[in-house]
Amino acid sequence: MQALKSAMLTACGLLTISMIMATAAPAAAGGKVNVGTSSDGGLKKNTLYAQASKVTYDTSKNGSGSSTGPLTVSSGNWSPPPCWYAPLWDPKQFERENEEGYKEVVDDARQPSYAKQSVAQIREMYKNGEYKDYNKAKQGKGMWWGAVENPNEPDILKRLACNNKMPFWVDNGKTPPVENAIDPKVLAGLAYQQLKVPDTAIDLSPKGRQTVNLATWAWLDKATFRPVSVTASVGAPLNISATTTATPVALKLEPGTKDAELHPASGECPINKDGSIGTPYSKGASDKTPPCGLTYLRSTPGGGAFKLKATITWKVEWTGTGRAGDRLPDGIFGTTQNVTVREVQAINR
Known part of the structure; x- marks a missing residue:
């Protein structure tokens, strides 16, 4: 995970310290599972992220058994979202992630100078630049949103597509004007990917x-x-399905x-x-x-x-x-x- 973070820093030149990686297993028929959860990219092992970073699938009304399989989209260019944006950190969590990640990179002798400069610029933007002190003055009034990968998307480049946008602040009750911000329509596409139907012998x-x-x-x-049906949900602060x-x-x-x-x-x-x-x-x-x-x-x-x-x-x-x-x-x-x-x-x- 740490090697991947360094590789992305080298390739992009500018990337958030807290890489959002999807590590959960794909959903299985006949129960409830969580997928699309975020991890901390190896920066802090016990970080607790917002409930809205998790997508929970209720598959109790889905097809089950060894003879079932996923649907293939019949026509057109539509496909389930390979990644999305969700509220992941409160201001204090975001500060901790970025400060610890910044220190880890700049103290690592193996990191090239341009990588250290990039993370320093990111830290400055959230600490003293466009945002002030990680928006800690707004603790409880909003969340930092970031990218979440769809673990069921086989194309790694598509999964990483949302990482081209830096984490951004959203006040509580507001809908960010960005494509693939988590909402019921995005959840519907993710639920589509979990549908299992019987074979046709x-x-x-x-x-x-x-x-x-x-x-x-x-x-x-x-x-x-x-x-057959699948319900996809995210919890507080969004509480949507x-x-x-x-x-x-x-x-x-x-x-x-x-x-x-x-x-x-x-x-x-x-x-x-x-x-x-x-x-x-x-x-x-x-x-x-x-x-x-x-x-x-x-x-x-x-x-x-x-x-x-x-x-x-x-x-x-x-x-x-x-x-x-x-x-x-x-x-x-x-x-x-x-x-x-x-x-x-x-x-x-």
Whole structure:
């Protein structure tokens, strides 16, 4: 951690003493966990940060089990925030962090002179410059805000993007006019990232091998596909939350070969009112066209298999503190299963 802080000082030339690093593990389904918490970058091991530096996820209404997975944004450039700004220190905490960090750098013979000059300039700005004595005269009237990384963002450069802005003061009850300042909308995006939905291993009839030119019925049980939701919250002094809900709306079939007909022709099967998809095959329906399914027009070559992909589209909406419901981009989640097709003209089912 200390090596990273020094490297960032060298690369940027100007960086807050108190690097805000996200160290919590990703959320798991079925309970409550804290992620997006801040640490002190190795400067002070027992520092207590503001509750608003923590994002708590309630996943009790999320999907669970080994067959669940995260949603992929279906289209567009939207993605959950890789970092955000939150109230992290009161004036006394901020003074302690900066003074101890300043001393640590300037007393370190390994630090180059320009790094020492940079931290000295930062200290001067908060102690005797733009701010006076770390705003200790405003103790209890506001907080110092800083960057928090999203530990679930795989791109390290995106996670560090908020560190290009120095910590700034915000009076209690005020909303800072900066992008990605923590608010219900940001929390909704973070909750989206924690959603877990069931896989789409569909039931087929006939079971086992399929037959050329004979319709294959496909369906999913109504008990499997239900809305799931995650609530993201931060505590005092903000006390805000957002709940993001994903609802299944359609199944899309991709047969794994061009030599197939889809039912319906779009390959998109709507969700029934009871939450099921398609209709299970019933005896005597072999000459009917399934409401959801496909017909293979040739057999699989060489004893192989076609890769039948089934993808569920999930409509995603959110509500939050002081905010009415709003939409987020649809998400998709799918699985692939092997289908073997044989050259038989008729079969009894």
